[in-house]
Each structure stands twice: as structure tokens, then as C-alpha cells.
Amino acid sequence: MSVTEMFSHIQGFLSADQEVREDIRKVVQGLEQTAREILTVLQSVHQPTGFKDIPNKCLKARELFSTVQIHIGELRTKFPVEQYYRFHEHWRFVLQRLAFLASFVVYLETESLVTREEVAKILGTEVNREKGFHLDVEDYLAGVLIMASELSRLAVNSVTAGDYGRPLRISNFINELDSGFRLLNLKNDPLRKRYDGLKYDVKKIEEVVYDLSIRGLAKEPEAGGDK
Structure with missing residues (x-):
């Protein structure tokens, strides 16, 4: 293989990798938008009138988490199972934000600490890294x-x-x-x-x-x- 052929092969690899990252970014944008919607709903509990309506706010947030599950289901198809940590930085921040929102909802409902397994269930993902996309x-x-x-x-x-x-x-x-x-x-x-x-x-x-x-x-x- 000549130098030119070698670098052409490398460029093909880089282009394919960039396509994967772009696909991931598009799905993550949807996750970020849904996270903002959930946060908007939950922020209202800080208002004096919001304390009287906490159950309904939590119910509304739970409904929006169904959209999160759809996005995560799509995201896990965008990369090979064994390459989770290779692309982790793309969704790390929004996943932490979603873990916070799930934890906050459960606290408002029960005044207790949610488990990692329960957060993963709310988000529609796993805790076992062998299954690919996980919390x-x-x-x-x-x-x-x-x-x-x-x-x-x-x-x-x-x-x-x-x-x-x-x-x-x-x-x-x-x-x-x-x-x-x-x-x-x-x-x-x-x-x-x-x-x-x-x-x-x-x-x-x-x-x-x-x-x-x-x-x-x-x-x-x-x-x-x-x-």
C-alpha cells in the first residue's frame, strides 16, 4: 500500500467516525430539549403556589420521561456496544442532568433517595455496561x-x-x-x-x-x- 492509499484509507475511517458523531449529536440535541422541558415543569415547585401542586408536576415530568426513553432507545443504535466510552462525552452532561431530574422527581414523590437502578429504569436504559448504553x-x-x-x-x-x-x-x-x-x-x-x-x-x-x-x-x- 502506498502512502497515498494509506492516508486515503485513514480518511475513510475519519469520515465514517465523523458521521457517527454527527448522528449522536442530533439525538443528544433532542435529549437536551426534553431535559429542558422537564426542568421547566419541576422549577415551578419553587413557587409558593407550586407546593400545592407537586403531585401533578411530578406526573407531568413522568410523562416527559417517556420521550427521554425514545431518544435513548435511538441513541443506543448509533454506535457499537463496545464503544460506549469512546463517545461518552457527547451525552455525559445531559445524562447527568436527566439523572438529577429523575432523582428530584422521586424525592418530591417519596422524600427518599432513588437508586441507580430506578433512575436507569426511568430513563429507559441499563446499569450493566456489557449491554452498551447504560447509566x-x-x-x-x-x-x-x-x-x-x-x-x-x-x-x-x-x-x-x-x-x-x-x-x-x-x-x-x-x-x-x-x-x-x-x-x-x-x-x-x-x-x-x-x-x-x-x-x-x-x-x-x-x-x-x-x-x-x-x-x-x-x-x-x-x-x-x-x-
């Missing part, structure tokens, strides 16, 4: 940390809405979350930096709870369900 554990953890920041904001806005019990519950949840992350030996730099921000979320929520406490508003729900 990487670090992407799941990044989504959970984004949720922690959203909950710190929710704690502040719930006071404005007159819901004084919610910040206490959020505080307990975030402290448990912080304790869980302390068990991990995080070596991924972006994930480690995001985890470092969790202490600020903890501090922000503790300040909210402290302000409620000194005003005599921080009270646990009483035995009949009343606050």
Missing part, C-alpha cells in the same frame, strides 16, 4: 449531587411558601446523603469537585433550619399528621 455510576452520583443543590434551594423557598416542616426533612435527608458520600473514595476530579459543593448545601440548609428554630417555627409533625 454510569459516576453520572448517577453527579445527578444526585445536582439534586442536593436543588433541595437547598427548595428548603429556602418552602419557608417563603409557609411550609416550615419541609426544611427540617430536607436537612435530615441531605445530612444522610453527605454521610453516604463520605464513605466513597472519590478520585474522579469533576465528581470530587461537585461533591465538595455539597458542604455548602448542607450549611445553607442548616442556616434555614436555625432561623426557623430561633423563631419557634421548626416543629416536627405531630402524631395525627398535623404540623
Whole structure:
């Protein structure tokens, strides 16, 4: 093979690779658009009137996740199973964002931490890397940390809405979350930096709870369900 033939062969490979990346980008754009729509729905829970309509907001978000499943189903056909991490950077950010949105929906519904398996189910993907497109554990953890920041904001806005019990519950949840992350030996730099921000979320929520406490508003729900 001559040098010219060799480089012609390489150009063919590069062109084919570029076509795959372009196909992936088009699907990811659809995912990003749907993620923005879900975020728009969930952002309304921060409004005073939104606290009364949380179940309906979660239901609407769940409906939009069906579109996410369609996009991910299409995305997984765009590259060979064994090349997931070769193209991972194309969808890493939006997948983390979607993991956050799924985690936030489940928290609003149950006030508990969603599992990685449940997030994968909501998104319509897998947790097993051998199956190709899957929810990487670090992407799941990044989504959970984004949720922690959203909950710190929710704690502040719930006071404005007159819901004084919610910040206490959020505080307990975030402290448990912080304790869980302390068990991990995080070596991924972006994930480690995001985890470092969790202490600020903890501090922000503790300040909210402290302000409620000194005003005599921080009270646990009483035995009949009343606050």
C-alpha cells in the first residue's frame, strides 16, 4: 500500500467516525430539549403556589420521561456496544442532568433517595455496561449531587411558601446523603469537585433550619399528621 492509499484509507475511517458523531449529536440535541422541558415543569415547585401542586408536576415530568426513553432507545443504535466510552462525552452532561431530574422527581414523590437502578429504569436504559448504553455510576452520583443543590434551594423557598416542616426533612435527608458520600473514595476530579459543593448545601440548609428554630417555627409533625 502506498502512502497515498494509506492516508486515503485513514480518511475513510475519519469520515465514517465523523458521521457517527454527527448522528449522536442530533439525538443528544433532542435529549437536551426534553431535559429542558422537564426542568421547566419541576422549577415551578419553587413557587409558593407550586407546593400545592407537586403531585401533578411530578406526573407531568413522568410523562416527559417517556420521550427521554425514545431518544435513548435511538441513541443506543448509533454506535457499537463496545464503544460506549469512546463517545461518552457527547451525552455525559445531559445524562447527568436527566439523572438529577429523575432523582428530584422521586424525592418530591417519596422524600427518599432513588437508586441507580430506578433512575436507569426511568430513563429507559441499563446499569450493566456489557449491554452498551447504560447509566454510569459516576453520572448517577453527579445527578444526585445536582439534586442536593436543588433541595437547598427548595428548603429556602418552602419557608417563603409557609411550609416550615419541609426544611427540617430536607436537612435530615441531605445530612444522610453527605454521610453516604463520605464513605466513597472519590478520585474522579469533576465528581470530587461537585461533591465538595455539597458542604455548602448542607450549611445553607442548616442556616434555614436555625432561623426557623430561633423563631419557634421548626416543629416536627405531630402524631395525627398535623404540623
